[in-house]
Amino acid sequence: MFFSVVENKSMVNQSGKTGKQLKMTSYLAQEVRLARRHEEILSQRSVLLQQMETYLGDKKTKKTWQTQAADAAHKRNAALLNDIEAAEKKLQERVYLLPHPDTVKLETLYWASVEESLPKWEEFLLGRAETPIGFKKMKSAKWNISYPEEDSQK
Template sequence: MAARLSEEIKLTKKHEEILAKRTDLLGQMESGCKQHREKREQHAILWQSARERNTRLLQDLQKMEERLSARPRLQPEIINLQTCYWESIEEKIPEWEDFLLGRGPPPSAHRGWSSRSLKRKGAPQDRSKVKVTGLPPRASTKCAS
């Protein structure tokens, strides 16, 4: 009978250990479920705020498009001047590239411009004292009107 009693005591202790482990695991599962629910709620809040922000951005873009479409168009002469200007800039880029990148002197130093070449009809005479190097390229008048 003593053997049965000691065996029953062992089984009771093991049962209590199993119940304690079960209680711990249930507590861990409940805390895990709670954390999961909280994360889901946070994601839902973030999703809703992102949706509202995107809606506001789309509305702002639509308002800007409306304002831009209502804006008066540029006159053809101004558009032509802009086109000619950018064409002349694009033509001169290879010439000025080394200078703009800091690898050499400005192209005017290679041309040997003198004060005589700068004098024009009706220009003031003291213009010969102006230092010529480093001037930007002049716009070409090749562009059709």
């Protein structure tokens, strides 16, 4: 940038400007161009910063929404699991309360046979008749019960 005075005086162009003035003019034009470019960059930067803030805000909102949706889903799943466990418990209780279908069938057949043979046994049970036909008497030996106290007294 520093030019000697000799060079400056020798550099005179047709318009009457010296070389130093030409250099200054070109520097000024370059400075103006750079200032404009700088303003463009700053405005682009501002736009990009606003876009980033908007994007981050949207992302934060979306994350908050997703977190709330996940929490709601977790609560809903926990409630469903509790309902399923309660239903399972009720079903298990019912399984223990209700006998197996074969058992029910056998019980039904048993009580039907009891009701069918009840008239035969009714008089015997009231003490008015002897045992019905088809009933075998047990031997009296099977009915004898001995007690240790009686054995010691003998």
